[in-house]
Amino acid sequence: MLLNQFLLLAAILFSIGVYGVIVRKNGVLVLMSVELMLNAVNINLVAFSTYHGLGGQVFALFVIAVAAAEVGVGLAIVLLIYRNRRSVDIDQLDELKG
Amino acid sequence: MTDFLNDWGLILITFLPLAGALVMLAVPKESEETQKTIALVASGAAFALGVAFLVNFDYDSAGVLQYVVDREWIPIINSRFILGIDGISLPLLALTVLIVPLVLIYSWNNIPSPGNPKAFLSLILLLETGMIGTFVAQDLILFFVFFEIVLLPMFFMIGVWGGPDRKYASIKFFLYTLFGSALMIVSFLALFFMSAEQTFDMRILQDLGGLDIARTTQILIFGGMFMGFGIKVPIFPFHTWLPDAHTQAPTQGSVILAAVLLKLGTYGFVRIALPFLPEGAQWWAPIIAILAVIGIIYGALACLAQTDMKRLIAFSSVAHMGFVMLAIATLTDFGINAAVFGMVAHGLITGMLFFVAGSMKDRYHTLEISRLGGMLVSAPKLGWILGLCAMASLGLPGLAGFWGEFPAILSAYEPAPMLNEALFRTLMVIAALGTVLAAGYLLWMYQRTSMGTPPEEFADDPEITDVNTAEWISWTPMLLLIVVLGFFPSLIFNMTNPAATAIAAAATGG
Amino acid sequence: MWFLTHAWIIPALMALSFLLILFFGKLMPKKGSEIGIAAIGIAFILALLTAGSWYTHNNEEVEGHGDAAAMADVQEGCSNEVDHLAAEDHGEETEDVGDHEGEGRSDDGGSDEGTDDHALGQSDSGEYAQSDSGEYAQSDSGEYAAPAATSTAVASEGEEEHLTRPVVRCAAWAEIGTPGSSLITWGTMVDGQSVLMLVVVTLISLMVFIYSSEYVSGDRRYTHYFAFLSLFSASMLFFVLAQSTIQMIVGWELVGVCSFVLIGHWWEEKPNSNAALKAFLTNRVGDIGLLIGVAILYFAAGRSFSILDLNILAANGGISHGILLVASVCLIFAVMSKSGQFILHTWLPDAMAGPTPVSALIHAATMVVAGIYMVARLYPVFFEGLSIAGSSVNFLAIVGAVTAMFGALLAFVQKDIKKVLAYSTISQLGFMVTALGVGAWTAALFHLFTHAMFKATLFLGAGSLSNAAHHSFDMVNDMGGMRKVLPRTFWTFIVATAALAGIFPLSGFWSKDEILAGHGSLFSAGGNGTYHVMLVMLLIGAFCTAAYMTRTIWYAFYGEFRGHGTPHESGSRITVPLIILATLGAVVGVLNLPEKIGPFTFPESISLQFEHFVEPVGAYFPAISHAEFNIPLAIFSLALALSAVLVTYLYYWKGAFKFLHGLSERNRVAGLGKTILVNKYYFDWLYTDVITGFVKGPAARATNWFNQHVLDGIVDGTGKGAVVAGQFVYENIDQKVVDGAVKDTAIATSEAGGVLRHMQTGRIQQYAALFFAAAALLAGVFVVAIG
């Protein structure tokens, strides 16, 4: 097996995740896209760990844990937004407009 | 005592004011007396340490760094935490630790509008750390950090406590000097990468003396430093931030700006640009000298056209720093001695002039020269002090200004061997003409503000009182120093001479 | 000797007095004047004692011979040249006398002191290299040998020449450069010249202090007045004792600032402060010359400010002629401003706005002679630089002569008595400058000395007059007939006037005559050149001097009183100084009686005492040739002065002749008979209408016009032009071009921000898109670059 096949798969997943983050309107879906990107990264980490020892796996584990935390907090925020605005459409959130 | 100074002295003197500022942050805003006391104690302690340095300094070997502190700092870029003082740093360090407590005393009952002593005083302390740090840092990155720390408090002092045009002035000041700093750091990095040692250690760089850098490269690198330091000095034609900043800044800001901040630029030339890049310096010296002399005449002419007293004094700084730069550009031991003396003298004298101008503003609520008059009648002591400072500023022998100005002129007669003698002699004559103009504008200003009878609007103004206690306390040391240095210039020359000789040798050796 | 080495006490005492008066004066019962008078009194006594001890010192037998022995009282480290001499001398003692060929063979045996001079004269570079640094030997050892040879020649003429032994003490002021390369020192250089000035300054100061305590009593700044008088005395004494040129600059400018403060003493009135400013600024212009001149000499003398160094090197050819010429021309500019010489004299009449005692002290007797003193001090520089010996014209002499003549002409048209005296001072200073310019060194200083006495008397007398005339100085409108009410003032004024006019045997006669004789060989031998043109100009000046002073006396003391109120004689604190000074002004001429007048010979013990006391002989002074007393010239100049008095007298006192003229018209026979008599009055007509009329009319008015409009106009115009130029530069270049560039940069930045702000939509996803795109692009650049 080639290293590249995993890396390319990860790249594809990551790009799709990027697309999702940019295009999706619904907050929950954006979070899902982020998950795609995180998993792509995980694949990379593990693939590289075959070269460099177990550190990559350990970090993949950490990423999973952090992802869980991120999803928890992220969903809470989405929930709060929903509660305040009755909508989870991210493109309506433009208070930062200069 | 010596051991203590060796190990901890410079670190303490640099960071004591900062510590004071931090303590002040912890004290509630309302207890103003406590705030002021803390600020005074912190800067007073720094002053005491400064005195200890003056006493313990080994004047016989003033040419080498003393009290060196050398710790690891940022290993990845080979930058170390190195502090040290020699004969060039010491007088400026002493000037700084003297001026700041005096400014704080002056501020005791005199916080400019909109008040808030906590913020104001802690900014001054932060400023002090920056200034002291710049004078003692012996590592380029460390120097740069301190050099930049100074900007921020001054920006806020002008922007918050300044006059009606404060926003314009503060932004102009900040942007202009930051622009120079950007070029300066590029030059520092270039120096780092070009030199064989790949180090920021100024001791090593001085020893190298640009040995392994090609001449054209040196000229380019020097150009960057020239912008960085030259704007700070300021050299004509980069001076336009100065009058605005001075005019708008609160009195305390003007005093510190004139007394210490401008010296950061000239100090940079003497400490960094000249010895590190001798061939660059030799190429640039005639240009610097010409610009300096233009500055002398130009500043003086501009002074003659001013109607605002503070602005006039600000323009006079341009002229005076022209003398300092001319002296530096000669690349001789004589010139560098004169330059350092000129820095200290200008700090004391122009600082005093700004103090007096500030006090006049408090009393008259205007500094429009045409509206003032007869101060010798309504506030005689203030008037005499202004007279003394004006005399000192125009370079009267027997007062401190002379020993900066005359040796500067003298040194231009015989510049370093590789420089064009005829050019420098011509410049000397023009610079000497500048002394006449200096007398002209200062005495013109003095005649219109102080002599004659008071104009009607101020004739019976009860606010126009003579010098008060806080002012006496904060001014007396400076006035005394102006006179004492005028008669005993060796107090400074003893410190500077060995170091200046070394720097001149380095600047002309390459 | 103690007084000679401790002369610094005198200025220090006055400086102390300044501080005491400044800080405690107001608390004293007499508002500080007593401190000043006491201090200057002690200073005067000290100065006299110093003079006495210099007299003894100067007449002592010297151990040893030659320049090195003469310089034995110069403290080591005060002068490189003297140190070299001493080292040389010392070296010689342990060296074989015959070993002059530089073989370096050293002999520890006895030295032959008698050949020291000889050895000094012949020493070659080889020996120099032994005893001195290599640099020194390289630069001027060859030239250096010449001067010593001169003194040897003088000594070997047969009579043993008595060398002057200056007493020099100094302390390091600052050291700049590698150790030993340049030491800036301050100290005292005591020789006849400085001792003379010590006495003059303290004497006049003492008189003026006493006089002032009455004259300005009741003034609101009485204390300040005395404080600054003290400071002035201190600065002036500091100046005259100067051991280095840089110390001279300090003193020079400090007296200038005291003059500024005292001219502007009544600064409430604008004209007074204007006059003060004008004085200071004009002096500042001249100071450029001083600064540059000192700088040139400093480097020319191998980095030394020491006056002895400069003089020794200049006198001995150690400095090239060209450099000396440039330096001396620069320094003459300084003299022009300080000593009121054409073309920078215009400040001096205006300076009369200050209190009268100040005018007497500063603007007549002491400060304005600082220029003369400086030239005299650095005389070798001028003597060699301007080639005074053997020439017939030079810059210094021209400046002096022109000033002497035109200054005197100007005095005719003045109504203000103080202005008459001011122009007179200018003219007399011109005499001194000319004297220096033609090589009559002693004559210049002698005239300085006598002039200080009688001119101070005149000024103080004018003050006394104005005291009586309700503080007016207008002698045409507010005075007249004062001789009856102010007898003491009148008589002292008369004596001083006669001295000024050069009437035998008052002091002015002797000093003026010495100057005239110094111009060279018009009537007899002696002198340093043939300065005939200058001599004629000075004679004209002398004539005018006598005339305008007579005119002044007419207006002030004769005729009817034209003012108002009842004038009264001043108190004793005013008149006593007047009498003392007038007496001195009358008699001090005997201090420098010539050796012989025609067949009559004065004994050596009383003749030329002043010259012996003051004039240096030795390596630090050029070998000038002294003119002898010149009987025809003396008689001529005396006649000239007397005729001037006579002409003026006839013009003013004898206006009544006109009715006689009318009588002769009524009687034709009588008229014809009177024609021969009238011939006598052709002179009258010639003097009164043509000469005096022309002199006091168009010529003086034209001179005055030129003075007021052209010269003053240039000064004013330059000031105005500078303001206009400043305004122009400020408004058009600084504000528009230089500052404009800065502002435009800021505006451009702001505009760019205005465009870019539309990018900030607040939508996270657009940011995300931008972020990823930018990151991808940048990373792409990175990848490509690495690849």
Next chain:
Amino acid sequence: MTAQLISLFATETFEVPANIAFSIIAIFMVIAAIRVVTTDNVVHAALWLMVVLGGVGLNFLLLQAEFLAMTQFLIYLGAIIVLFLFGVMLTRAPLGRSDNLDNKQRPIGIVVGLLVLGLVSYAVIKTFGSDKLDFSAYDGSQAVAGNNRTQALSDAIFSQYLIPFEVISVLLLAALIGAIVIARRD
């Protein structure tokens, strides 16, 4: 069983089947991922995401990281997806199809996505070319852990990476509290 599995994986003969398995898994994953970001049904998106996550887990197995694979299945498939579904429910997202799940930036998204893909692919291919997977780094760990990678992993976590681990714990705690604070209805 584990030992057998490892020996199986370790052999060269496994190459071909493993490649085939990888291809199938990869295709599914890519399709599923594309569906996640394109489907117009929120719940479907969550379910497609499950497919992707599962695929990732399988990839871990192919890479001989069995502990991670298990974790992936348990935490992602088990916990996180459920969390998402709860999120969908709680925000009252339309359970059926809806037309406006996307904004107007689709072209930008496509361009940026392709840009990133192209760049990363280029870099990866250029850098690693045809490097074979090499499990030798694992073998270094085996010597310590007695041929048991899970044990080796846990040893690594609790010795070398202890501090990051503790930090992660605190982070999780903070996230927990944070989520409660944010989401709580006052």
